Structures are given as structure tokens and as C-alpha cells.
Amino acid sequence: MRFYVIKKQNLFLIVILAIVVASASLWFLRTPEAETVVTPDTGEKMREIHLVTGEFKAVTEAGKEIESYRWDPGVIFLEKDEKVALNIYGINGMEHPFEIEGTDIRGTVKKGEETIVPVQFKEEGVYRLICTIHHDKNSNGPMIAYIVVD
Numbered sequence: 749m750r751f752y753v754i755k756k757q758n759l760f761l762i763v764i765l766a767i768v769v770a771s772a773s774l775w776f777l778r779t780p781e782a783e784t785v786v787t788p789d790t791g792e793k794m795r796e797i798h799l800v801t802g803e804f805k806a807v808t809e810a811g812k813e814i815e816s817y818r819w820d821p822g823v824i825f826l827e828k829d830e831k832v833a834l835n836i837y838g839i840n841g842m843e844h845p846f847e848i849e850g851t852d853i854r855g856t857v858k859k860g861e862e863t864i865v866p867v868q869f870k871e872e873g874v875y876r877l878i879c880t881i882h883h884d885k886n887s888n889g890p891m892i893a894y895i896v897v898d
């Protein structure tokens with residue numbers, strides 16, 4: 749009888765341990781709202797670059813409505829190591845979840861709201877700011893801006 753009780757306690761401990769391990773891995777796997785390549789210190793002076801979300805719409809000769817969401821401007825230029833705040837204002841489209849390819853930077857731009865994304869690139873190159881739900885012409889895109897770091 750006593751053996752049975754100890755077994756039950758062990759089971760309880762194992763369950764507790766499993767919960768702790770699972771929540772710890774979740775914490776490590778979580779995606780931050782808008783992490784930067786290198787996080788510039790807050791309160792520091794950063795150059796601001798303003799973007800908006802726009803939309804092109806047309807009707808084909810066959811009467812089909814076609815549209816494309818866009819980041820405007822579609823190309824921005826940054827210096828390597830420069831601290832920049834991307835201020836993205838949502839105009840067209842309810843919501844644009846985005847990522848900057850090759851980085852951990854993620855976020856969402858919502859209609860009528862400004863999303864501020866601090867960035868600092870350590871490597872030169874052309875990075876793509878991509879709306880993950882309008883990434884190509886078949887999903888009302890391609891909503892891609894090119895960040896030229898040089």
C-alpha cells in the first residue's frame with residue numbers, strides 16, 4: 749500500500765517537471781513582437797524613416813477586380829550599423845503581419861495605427877520587408893519593400 753502512495757507521488761512530480769520543461773521551452777521559442785538585429789538603446793536618437801501601407805486597384809477588361817497591397821516607399825536605404833526607426837503607418841488593409849527576411853524582426857501594422865520598428869543592421873545587403881499574408885501576386889501582393897544596407 750505504501751509503495752503505491754510513493755509511486756503516485758513520483759507521478760505527480762513527473763507531471764510537475766513536464767509542465768516546467770514545457771513552459772520553459774515555450775518561453776524560449778516565443779517570437780517577440782518586434783525584435784531587432786541589434787536592439788538600439790531606448791531613448792537614443794535614431795533616424796526616422798516613414799512608410800505607409802497602400803493599395804493599387806484595377807479592373808481587367810474581363811471585369812475582374814485585381815488589387816495589390818504595397819509598402820510605400822518600396823525601397824529604403826540605411827547605412828550599416830546605423831540606428832533607424834521604421835515608422836510604418838497603416839492606411840490600406842486592416843492588418844499586415846510582417847517580417848524582415850534574415851532577421852528575427854516581426855510585427856504587425858494595423859489600419860490607423862503606427863508601428864515603430866527600431867533596427868540596426870550589422871551586415872550589408874538587401875533585406876526584404878515582407879507582409880506574410882500578401883507576399884505574392886496571388887495573395888493581393890507582392891507586399892515587399894527592399895531595405896538596402898550599405
Ligand SMILES: [Cu+2]
Pocket residue numbers: 817841843844845879880881882891
Ligand atoms: Cu499585407
